[in-house]
Amino acid sequence: MARLPVYLRALTTLSEAGTGVCSSEDLAAAAGVNSAKLRKDLSYLGSYGTRGVGYDVDYLRYQIAREMGATRDWPVVIVGIGNLGHALANYSGFRSRGFRVVALLDADGQRHGEVVAGVVVRPFADLRAIVREHGVAIGVIATPAASAQDVADQMVDAGITSILNFAPTVLNVGPDVAVSKVDLSKELQVLAYHEQRKAASHETATETA
Amino acid sequence: MARLPVYLRALTTLSEAGTGVCSSEDLAAAAGVNSAKLRKDLSYLGSYGTRGVGYDVDYLRYQIAREMGATRDWPVVIVGIGNLGHALANYSGFRSRGFRVVALLDADGQRHGEVVAGVVVRPFADLRAIVREHGVAIGVIATPAASAQDVADQMVDAGITSILNFAPTVLNVGPDVAVSKVDLSKELQVLAYHEQRKAASHETATETA
DNA sequence: TCGATTTTGTTCTCGCGTTCACAAACTTCT
């Protein structure tokens, strides 16, 4: 489920606040979802709550982390070390959640040798060797849109089975490769769309008035 | 609709490739969606296609852009100029889609005066004045999770009505404020979850074998 | 001009996810 990370984060917050036990209502409020939905999601993992009491925060946290694979370290490769690649390499949220950036790759020879976040930028051609060496399963694409498909193809070829794509393109990959897409400007455009509609409806409202 | 930006991007790609007219099948393939869904989305905006022919690429592009409010410039404020804030300020995709970063704000006095992407970093206290001066409606939060809610409150107070939140927290705002959330590590965690399940199912498969 | 062909716009159905509502189970107080 895509909501497990949210629950995990909410549980961590509760745990840091010293909460030992919480009800589904509390946790749902912290995660910003309906409590029935939360209970159903959790029951899918197993019966980790106690009726009349609630959930043990740390125990549930561990169970969710285990289910999500967050109890082990995931080696990750980032391709495309531009502005965004820099930020991703430095992003502390990755490391703290069990992701380890084992390599930074870029096609631009000028960037090779540069050290970003303690990792040396290497040629894109090293991809296959790195994947094999570290057992990398997850790749991050932070290149321009034009090169994204090519990078994805070579990632799949090298053995990567999960891709996080920050380039604004639809990637075509085989059925057993998982692709997740984050489009930074899309979200802004959706907000602008709502603003636009607000403004438009206000216009017509004043016109009819 | 949240898919309009995707259609717009696909249309731009088609236009740059010299395509004058395209069918819903073509556009749907480029956008990675079902053609019936695409036609339904477009018909919601109006009847901009011609039966038996298809859609005029540039005309449709203009209509979608107009509907989304992409024909005007949207002033944007970014709060929190850490790694992520830097990357966002430098992200060319914003400017090319009609978003203009009019101010960079940070609570840390050490950062004030620094120039990022041609814009000076200013104190967070200047928020209200900047919003009023430029008529800013959209704010971007790139601060740590701890300060995000406070920043959001002050944004709303200053008159901002749409917030793009990169901090890993659920924001509580009034009903007439739109909040969009991007969680960089959540996406990675979802991919790791699938990898975990793949690995787990493979284990049980070999166990039973 | 008329039929054949293509493609849009729309209706209808299906399936999934969300939410409500309630029974089972656990704690606490008397």
Add this chain to the structure above:
DNA sequence: AGAAGTTTGTGAACGCGAGAACAAAATCGA
């Protein structure tokens, strides 16, 4: 011990979005 009060886990209804299927409209060829 038993009753009262909580809270989980789940069965059932509701709503919404996705996809299939079809009718309306436009072009093209004869």
